Amino acid sequence: MPAVTKLSYLGFNVSDFSQWHTILFEILGLEARQDSPQGQIQLRMDSHHHRFTFFESDTNSTAFVGWEVDSIDQFHALYQHLQQLGIGVELASPQDKEARQVLELMKFRGPDNVAMEVCFAPFHDNQPYEPSCTRFGQYVTDDQGLGHILYCHSDMEAALTFYRDALGMRISDYIHWDEARATFLHCNPRHHSLAICNPCFGTGAGELNHFMLQADNIDDVGQAYDRVAAMDVPLVLTLGKHTNDQMTSFYMVTPSGFAIEYGYGGAEIHDDEAWEIALYNAPKVWGHNLVE
Ligand SMILES: [Fe+2]
Structure with missing residues (x-):
């Protein structure tokens, strides 16, 4: 049976990102990407291009939960599996794949209508993650x-x-x-x-x-x-x-x-x-x- 193998990324709608600065940067030491798209802040914690996206919004809510599979075969098998279960799964547009910085992407709704996605091959940055505060070690990812x-x-x-x-x-x-x-x-x-x-x-x-x-x-x-x-x-x-x-x-x-x-x-x-x-x-x- 196909299966997801990792929690890959999270997206949040936030009404005032300035309120998040202390917790994200001074406590956790995440790194904000300077090349984040307009109206978004993408954050790094490891080699991935980003792990978090904060969207400027009127509301505060979870935008999506991103899971990951390990192979292109698992990606296609999971897509078929979700279709067979009657879950309304859609392959994402090139624009969405670009936004998430992944090679392949599908979208569907989980329990209680939670917006979920599964990706394959998230992009890794050739530049190392730079913590925004002093840290002794790394995140376990x-x-x-x-x-x-x-x-x-x-x-x-x-x-x-x-x-x-x-x-x-x-x-x-x-x-x-x-x-x-x-x-x-x-x-x-x-x-x-x-x-x-x-x-x-x-x-x-x-x-x-x-x-x-x-x-x-x-x-x-x-x-x-x-x-x-x-x-x-x-x-x-x-x-x-x-x-x-x-x-x-x-x-x-x-x-x-x-x-x-x-x-x-x-x-x-x-x-x-x-x-x-x-x-x-x-x-x-x-x-x-x-x-x-
Ligand atoms: Fe916990």
Whole structure:
């Protein structure tokens, strides 16, 4: 069965990009492309041409979630597979492929009408990523993709079926706590590239709760945490460690309402046969205290 293998890129509509400067540049050290098209800001975090696109808009919303496949054969097979499932999938125009800076691109709607895309062969820049603030190391990307996202969905059963049967993702584990029922899915060694949850904690159906970026060393996360305190960046959750993926991380509030998790040390799944799927009764081992 064809399957996506990475979370590749994300797009956001934002009403005031200036509000994002501190979090994106001074905390996370992303790089804004000086050659971004008019009305957009494209951001880098690794060798990819860009991983994020922020569109100047009247609203604040997620514009698209971009997944990636590993081969042209997988791209065509996935396109046929989605068609056979009755999912309204379209091959993108040359203009859209140019905008995303990918060789091949298809578009469709996921659960709760979330705009999704799958690309093959994103362009890599011959110039290295230049962090906009001091960083000791790199982001963990490459074969693990951009990071992970957590979406809330109105019908968890239907959403899980879509991500497993249409996109070929595999279940990592589950966490049930308070009113939350979360299922974690992987498509590469990263413990999860996607988590799905019932609408809860203020995140509605079809809305992004947070995305996560992972550093390859704890010091980048620790120094970013110091900068967050010094710059009064609002937190959702304090520094803490997750039960299931063992990630040490903290969560920041963004101007669009969703959160950004920044972490280190996430677990990896290299052998699905050997991996034991567990149900946890809490998301944290320590920390991750809710900031009111
Ligand atoms: Fe997360």
